[in-house]
Amino acid sequence: MMRQYELVERVQRYKPDVNEALLNKAYVYAMQKHGHQKRASGDPYFSHPLEVAAILTEMHMDEATIAVALLHDTIEDTTATRAEIDELFGPEMGKLVEGLTKLKKLDLVSKKAEQAENLRKLLLAISEDIRVLLVKLADRLHNMRTLDHMPESKRLRIAEETMDIYAPLAGRMGMQGMREELEEIAFRYINPEAYRAVTARLAEIFERNKGVLQEIETALSGLFEKHTIKASVKSRQKKPWSVFRKMEAKALSFEQLSDIFGFRVVVDSVDDCYRALGAIHTTWSMVPGRFKDYISTPKQNDYRSIHTTIVGPSRQRVELQIRTKEMNKIAEYGVAAHSIYKDTGGKMNGAGHAISK
Missing domain, CATH: 1.10.3210.10 (Hypothetical protein af1432)
Incomplete structure (x- = not known):
């Protein structure tokens, strides 16, 4: 204790x-x-x-x-x-x-x-x-x-x-x-049965794709280094509940899911977010209809990030999130990461407005 x-x-x-x-x-x-x-x-x-x-x-x-x-x-x-x-x-x-x-x-x-x-x-x-x-x-x-x-x-x-x-x-x-x-x-x-099944399948897919994920991470890191963009690149895997919910809602099989894995790119500034995006889109093809700019238009809960999907170096779809360190902190901790609630004595105006709707 x-x-x-x-x-x-x-x-x-x-x-x-x-x-x-x-x-x-x-x-x-x-x-x-x-x-x-x-x-x-x-x-x-x-x-x-x-x-x-x-x-x-x-x-x-x-x-x-x-x-x-x-x-x-x-x-x-x-x-x-x-x-x-x-x-x-x-x-x-x-x-x-x-x-x-x-x-x-x-x-x-x-x-x-x-x-x-x-x-x-x-x-x-x-x-x-x-x-x-x-x-x-x-x-x-x-x-x-x-x-x-x-x-x-x-x-x-x-x-x-x-x-x-x-x-x-x-x-x-x-x-x-x-x-x-x-x-x-x-x-x-x-x-519990579905949880075990999805978790086991995700582990199996991850093991099978470890080499490809490393290849993509290396390619992205090299690209940013070439463009003098200081960036942290990490692969991320969808959680079992997120995968199960999508499969149920859209009647999809595991084989039909295209976004089990993705990458998060964290940079120092908003300008670097767009520079990183430009470097990515000039190097690999963008998947139509899969681009969202939550930096210029944040979500109600103040989530900010750029989402895009590309056809990666091994010809597979790669889902990317690009954000600053501060945006990453807010994405993780939400209103708890804001000073706004502290400045108002904890009252739910400002940061609390979106969640009260």
Whole structure:
């Protein structure tokens, strides 16, 4: 279990002027309040809020949000009260912890897509401070990572709830990394047979295409070096749920899928994005109808990137994403990567506008 100083050190790596006193105080208070409580796994209950806090440090959240993560179950599951938290940590912290308690009490069992959409809107409506949703999503992610320890009767319900509500919510907030992980874990429990089959087939295809992928990566890196464009080139493989969903929706077989693999090109500037695109299109043929410029026209959740598909060096289709480092960060962490919510005290204007629709 992570110790106090380790948590502080994690935050210090990206926020040198961290409020150590706040983190230490929240750590000790939550640990004492949860006392000898245990998780279904048998681990100390405090390990859960601590893991939620750790997830938020990966997203470079501020110490107030991380302190709320440490405290998020205290009102619901211990003798702590809103008044006590207000007194010890201030009314703003108390309001955030109480907001999480209210979310926990919601009946989130969803059977229909329409009902799930209404519940997503409800979550957004009562979470006027976006930090509440960020902590809630981190809380759900850790609970999904430890779902094996839950009674079998509850696993399917929790997985369906995650697929219907929390994964789409993470996507709407632009947090693609979290959305994908939530979907993959949920898929594993909702349809284990399909999950195993798709995962095994993807592994087999990857093994068969390793040489080709390396050839394309080398060709792209050489092209950018020739044009003096500093770029990171990495292959990426579609996730099992994404592949399964596409096969089901379009009635496709594995053999008919043309975009299982792709490449992500990360550069330093917007100008370099277009220079890289120009170098690619003058070297290889572009596949018609497969170009999208989300830099000039960002998605509602502020996702920005250039998407294109070419006929690559080995005559196969190659799907490419071209973006800057900052765009890559926002694609991974969404609104959590923005300073906008911090500048407004966590209020859901600006970055929260798109996800409230």
